[in-house]
Structure formats: structure tokens, C-alpha cells
Amino acid sequence: MDYQIHIQKITDLQDELILHYASRDSIALRWLGGDVIEPGIVGSELDFDLEVDDGADGKYDQYFTPDEQLWRVTKKRYDNGDVIWQGFLLPESYNEPWDDPLFYVKFSAVDGLALLKGKYLPEDFYRKEKNVIEFISAALQLTGLEFNIFLDPAIRNHLKKKWHQIIHDGLHYADEDGNVDAYKILDSILKSMQCQLYQANGNWYVEGINKRQLITNEYDVYSISGVYLYTGNQTKNIKQLTYLPTPSINVEAPFKEVKVIHEASELKFPEGVAQEPEVTWDVSPNAQYNFYYSRFWSYNDYRPEVLVADDYLLLANYAQNSSFNPNRKIELKDKPYILKGWRVNITVEVELFFSEEIASPADSLLEKWIDLAKYRISLGNEVLFFNKNSTELSPERLIFDTSGKAEAELTFVAKQNGLLNVEFFEPTNDVIDTKVAAYKLTNLEVENSNQRQNDVYNVSIDENASTTKTIDLEISDDVSALSKCFYLEKIRETTPVNQEVFELDYLDFFTENNYNVFVLSIRDARLLDTNKDQAFYNTNDGNISPGLDFPLYNYEIIYNYLGSELMVLKVLQSETTYFPSRFVVKVQRIKPTTIDRAEWLKWTDDIYKLQQKPYGQIVAEIQQKLYRSKFLRIEATVDKPVKFNDIIRFKYQGEFKYFSISNCEWRPDDNTSTITMIENVYDGASFGNLKPYADAGDDKLLSSTGQSVTVSNAAAFDPDGTIDNIVWQKIAGPSGDVISNGNSLAPTFSNLTGDHYEYELTVTDNAGNTASNVLSIDRLTETSISFQVIPADSSITSSSGYYKETVKYKLIISPDLNLNEAINLFYNIHLDTEVSGTTTASLLIERNGQAFIWKIDVESNNTNPAIAGEKNETGIISYRKGDEIFITLFIEIDEDPQFSFSSYAQSRITFTNYETALGNVSLTGLQAFVEAYKQL
DSSP: OOOEEEEEEEEETTOOOOOOOOHHHHHHHHEESSSOOSEEEEEEEEEEEEEEESOOOTTTTGGGOTTTSEEEEEEETTTTOOEEEEEEOOOOOOOSSSSSSSEEEEEEEHHHHHTTTTTTOOGGTTTEEEEHHHHHHHHHHTTTTTEEEEOOOOOOSSSSSSGGGGGGGGGGGGHHHHOHHHHHHHHHHHHHTTEEEEETTEEEEEEEETTTOEEEEEEEEEEEOOOOEEEEEEEEEEEOOOOOSOEEEEEOOOEEEEEEEEOOOOOOOOOTTBBBBOOOOOOTTTOOEEEETTEEEEOOOOOOETTTTOOOOOESSSSSSSSSOTSEEESSSSOOOEEEOOOOEEEEEEEESSOOOOSSSOOHHHHHTTTOEEEEEEETTEEEEOOOTTTTTTTTTTOTTSSEEEEEEEEEEOOOOOEEEEEEEOSSSOOOOOOOOEEEEEEEEEEEETEEEEEEEEEEOOOOOEEEEEEEESBBBBTTOOSSSSSSSSSEEEEEEEEEEEEEEOSSEEETTEEEEEOOOOHHHHHEEEEEEEEEEEETTTSTTTTOEEESSSEEESGGGGGSSEEEEEEEEGSSSEEEEEEEEEEEEOOOOOSSSSGGGGGETTTTTOBBBOOHHHHHHHHHHHSOEEEEEEEEESSSSOTTOEEEEEEETTEEEEEEEEEEEEEEEHHHHHHEEEEEEEETEESSOOOOOOOSSSSSESSSSSSOOOHHHHHHHHEEEEEEEEEEEEEEEEEEOOETTTTTTSSSOOOOOSEEEOOOOOEEEETTTTEEEEEEEEEEEEEEEEEEEEEEEEEEEEEEEEEEEEEEEEEEEEEEOOOTTTEEEEEEEEEEEESSSEEEEEEEEEEEEEEEEEEEEEEEOOSSSTTTEEEEEEEEEEEETOOOOEEEEEEEEETTTTTTTTTTTEEEEEEEEEEEEESEEEEEEETTTEEEEEEE
């Protein structure tokens, strides 16, 4: 087969090719792999020379260039023009002898992958979330080779099957030391995906290391710009070779174990959530006001300021509200995700901001300061802590010291997966003579107290082996999204719904060379600096419709411009189509996600396709399947051209085996190749003979009278053939049962009169290999659970005209539930007071030491005897095994002696219903209620 090498100037590809001659045996095409198939970038290069037959100096110096993408080199088949390989002349790779009538000038061309070192992706890749294919394609575009990308991945998510649906955050590649270059980003992603990238046949190939050994691959095909085109099959060439010298055959031993480590992210709020990170300006002493908008919060009809003096977030009473308004608040913009079972610690620290200096506040004033800073903490839809109307028993209560500082240390164990939200509310001026103008949020921290240092996955392979393979997995799955990870939805994507719009007028304007320079207040400069993706400008151009906003790109905010006190926006005149009359910032909220982050943790080896396991576990199991048994590695020189994606057929010990290429050099002049090839063994077998996979589905529960079960979610798959036989067989349980459709994945088991059965699913593939899995069926028997509310503590304070009572009860479920089971108890709360002086009725519910429901009390302080207070609330308490639930009732009466009739207060809770998924369970004693009641 004959080949040509074309050298073309990229700026004039239509220029007529000039015929040159090369010396014999000078051409070599190399794929720079290794001794084994490992994930990452496999670069390639082409070496050749050009003949000089007249002794002329510098005959080919036109090909000498510092531009690494000026001269494109293409190796093609002569007969049909198919591209075998393409690259660019390596910069400054010109070498010729001197003073010789016939000599050859040596050149090297590379595919551009190694030259990605020191090159960078477009700037928005370091600021935004992109899908994984966008990262790969953006890096490959920098090579200058516009090939399609053929992807056959090692791993897929069970929910999002295509890798252009998997998200990755570019913020991880930007830091104070500069952006990470394209080569490191690409290599990091490929190694984490357990894929190799290489060029062959005019395409970029991204193949899982468990797929390199397949003869036929199913590829998801993308354009060089990352657009999904189609999915299709492609079969590799199978070659049987003649070996020139005797090949060297190595037997590689299995590993003892594989350990995969991913550095676990720490649960935390973003830096700057309470205090803006260190800023870079020298603040003018003449600054007229603070700046508002901290970028970590969403706003609900309320915009706190950041104090220029100390950068703390300040919440003041702008509207002069005398009563609590739950709609005027801030809440976390980027809410951390909590997994069920995490023990979470939260620290809240605030400081009062006084309207006048207070030397030593009296105790009566300190008492009025309690909980002036209102906050609420929720997990999903469940309120965990809320300090409105808190009492001495409330862990979230804020008690201020004489300097106006208060702190709350809060702990809870998550009973569900969900997003953690923190809300702070605008303070009110309803407390007389507190001398408090606002409060500062001085610290807000969160941590997972049972946090693992790392995610570690160990898989044993051969206990008799001596070598352990350790993989530091740079990118994995992570529900917090704080580490480098793969995930299923953009979590920083914004939506214009309920956006906050800031209109900013500039103070002055001048020009500088080709720039427009606008003088701003420090407030407006900071707002534009931290919202560059959401900045616009208005124009008063008479030819433009008023109110039209134009996006503002590529501007720079400069603090203390040229050493002055000016804060400016500097933008190229060409960046603004029309002259701005003012600037607009549209601060958008985070778009709600629709996929539970628990789905991020469900991945599968794409050979077997059916597992749902954490990403690091799948990586460990792929390595286990590759190295669980001994395999052959052969180094040889052969008599045929070999490319990196060929499959080699080799006879050893009387049996034909198949090998994939891990390293290759092809010399087309003499049609020989030097190769390293690895035996195609996976999961202890050669491809074409892999074991199938079987899953009998979820275990089943029978009701007390049920006698039939139909399986609906069993599955079977053969990675290199077909499932030819399916059999279900009972392996445990009494006789008399009947199996229908026992040769399908949806059998029915009937006449089940016993309490426990086990059925084994066995599948056989077309090569005779089998796999099995067991389904258990258990009967739920009638269970009676008793419900009690028993006294736990009480206290009474009584004097003439005054009465205060606290009664604490404990909720008892007996016998206790099984692990992971739950009962939801529905309740009604009745709070009732009648006023002669001051009366209060309230109620607190605590679970495992934490106040998780604090109902607003009914309180009156009025001398009008016609006024009474009453409140009825309903809700649900979810009880799980081991929970301790306490209910505390409060009443307080302070009767005004000027009235002759008596005051009363009543606090009561009644349990009305329940629900459970435990089968036939009855709950007795449900109508129990407890109350505290007193009339003076």
C-alpha cells in the first residue's frame, strides 16, 4: 500500500503541492503509548526528511517556523486519499548538514497534543459549568486539527447515558496562580474517565481502557466543536502478523489489590458568606456609603450592605418595620447538599450595630436584645432551627453579651437528603430603647463532623500477589460539588425569574486611547466587578428604543485608578455598540435543579451496563477486571503496517489470542512496525468469552394474606454476546409454590404460603458462561405498636396573680422500629389565651436533642379584656428507630389586678393519625393528648 505525505501552508491550502523526495527508511509514524494500557493522552508524531540533490544551503528553510500551526502535514493513502494521520511541523525542527552535494533535511511533525502544554482554554471555561465534551473539544480545537471525536467511554451514569449530559465546573481550574493549561485539564478528565485519547484515520478517538480491547466499538460521535452527531458502530482491523526476530513474550502478574482514592471535599459555606474575601482596593476615606450585594446571597425584597470598614454583612431596618416580616430576608444562593446520616455542625455569630455608644448596658437592656437577629435554618422543606420566639430550651437562641455579640452552636443528624438553607431576616424596631440600629453577620460556618478525609475504594484481586495499585482519582462524583467532580445538572446556572435589578449611574466619564472610562461609586464598582456575566448598559441614543439593555462584555473594574480615589469601569470603545447612559446589573437567582444529587452517585462499567455504584468504586472494579488474572505482554517487530487501533491475532500455547496495541512505531517505507501489545483479557476471560451479568431485582415483601409476587425489575446482560437461557430456581422455602414464566426476566411466584423464600436467577450466554443472583421474598406479619406520651419533667412557679408552668413529655414507640423504617405521626396543636394582663401559650418539639419544630406561640399584653388569642396548627413528626422525641408545653399568666375576671392560658397537642410503609401495622394509643392549662 503506497502513501503520500502532504505539507501545506495553513494560510493557503489551495496552493499547488511541490514534489519532494525523502530518503529510504526515514519516515516513521509513532504512537507514544506505554507498556500497558493506561488512561490519558497518547500523543503521536511523524518523522521524515527531504532530499537536497544540488547542495543548496537552506533549501527548505521556508518550513522552518516558530508557528506550531503554520505547516500542516498529512499522511494519506495514495489510492483513495484516506487520511492516516495529520499534524503540524514541530516548531524549529530544521536540521541539515553543511557542505555536502547530497543531503537530507530532517523534520518532525506532531499531532498537537503535547503542544497543548502552555495553551489555555477560552476564558469562560475557567468561570462556568460546561459539559465534559465541551472541555474535551475545546482542548482539541487548540491542536488545529478539526477531526470528529469518537467516544466509547469506560463508565456511564445510570441516568444520563451520554457524556455531553455530564457537567464539570471550570472554576476548579482557575486560581490566584493562574489558569491551568489545556493539556493538564484534558489529561485530568481523560484519566478520571478511564479513557485513552489518540488520533487515527482522520479522527480523534476517546476509548475506555476497558474498550480498547473490543473488536467492534459503539461510538458517540461529536463534531470538533462538541456537538453530538450520532451513535454508530465501527469495527477495528484484525491482523495476523509475521514476526521478524523472535518476539519477546512477558507474562504479567495480577495485582494484590487496587486502591482508588479521591480527595473528599469538606462541607463548608463559601468564603465570604459572612465577610467579603480580602479585597484589592485602597478605600477612599471620603467614601460616602457602604456597598451592597454580597454575591453569596439571594434577596427577597431586601438588600443588606457590606460595611466598607470591615467587610461584614450588615442587616439594617430600612423599611422601619415594627413587626416581623418573613418576606424581607436574604437566603443562601448556593445551598450545600446534605446526605442522610451526616452529623452537621453549624456556627452562627452575629453582632449588634448600635445607634449610639453604650458603655455598660443594664440587664434589662440585655434581656431585650435576645434574638434581635432573626434567622432560620432548613433542610429541604423541614425547618431545623428558627429563633423567633425562642426560649431557654432553644439551642438556636441568641443571647448577647455586654458588647452586643452572640453565638449559637447547632448540631443535627440529617434524616433525609436535601439542600441546607440559611435565612436572615430584616430586624424590626418593635423593641423600645434597645439602641440597636442593625446587626452584623460576623461568622457562619458549617461542617460534617463525621466527614471522611478521603473517599477510598479497595478491591482485592489476588492475595498471593505482591503489588498494590493505587490510583489518585482527581475527578469523581461528589454531592457537595466542592471538589473536582462529575455531576448531572448545572448547579450555578441562573434564571431571570425574580431577579434583582440594579440601575447604576456613573459619576463622570473620559476617554483613554481607545477606551471609554466611567467613574463609579465604590458600591457600583463592586457590584459590576462581581457580576460580569450579568452586566448590561442602557443608551439614550435617539435611534434606539428606550429601556433596551445591551450586554456588557470584557470590561475591567479598577479601584483607586492611577493611585487616585476614583473607582472606574474601563472598556474598549469597540465593545459598546452604543454609548452607555447608565449601567444595569441583573442579579439572577440559582435555577432550581430537578435531579436529586443522590443520582450523581450511580455509575456503571459500560461493559456490563447495569450496576449502580459510586464512581470511584466503578474505577476500582474496572482495574480489578483488567488485572485480576495473568496476561501476556508482547514486544515485537512485524512485517506489516500497524496502527494504534488495530487488533492483533496471535497464536500462543496452541490457542489464538487477541491483543490490543499499547505502543507503536510504523515505518511505511519497508512496511514494518515495532509494537507493544497487551492480551485482551477482562474479568478473567478473553473478549468474546466474558461472563454475563444477572440481577434478580429488589427483594419483595408479602402482606399477611398475600400469596403471589411478580418480578418487574430483574435484568441480564452479556457484554460480548447474547443471553441464550434464563432459569429461576427456588433454593429456600417450603414446598407447594408455583413458578410461572420461569424462563423470562418477569416470572410470577404463586401459592406462597410460607414466610420466607429465596429464588435464584441464572442466565447463560451464547458461549456457555453463566451468572447468578438471588431474590428474597419475606412475609410482613401483623404488628401492633403501642404509642405513649409519658411525663419527663415539669416545673411550676406560682404567686398571687402570677402562674408559670412548663411540662415536658417523652414520646414512646414500643417495640422500636427496624432500621430505616419510619412512622409519620400527624398532630394538631391548640394554643389559647384570654387576656387580663399578659398571657402566653407555646409549645416546643425536640428530636434527638435539637428543636426541629418551634410553633409560634400565642401571646398577649393588653389591658383590653375583650382580646383573646387562639392558634391551631397541624403537622407531622417523622419517627425512626432510635429517635428521642420530647414535647414541651409552656403557659404563663401575669394577671393585671385592675380587672376582676381571670386570665387563662392553654397549650395542647393531640395526635390524630399515622402512616407507615411497614405493611399491616396497627398503632394503638394514638388518641393520647397532653396539655398545660391554668386559669387564675
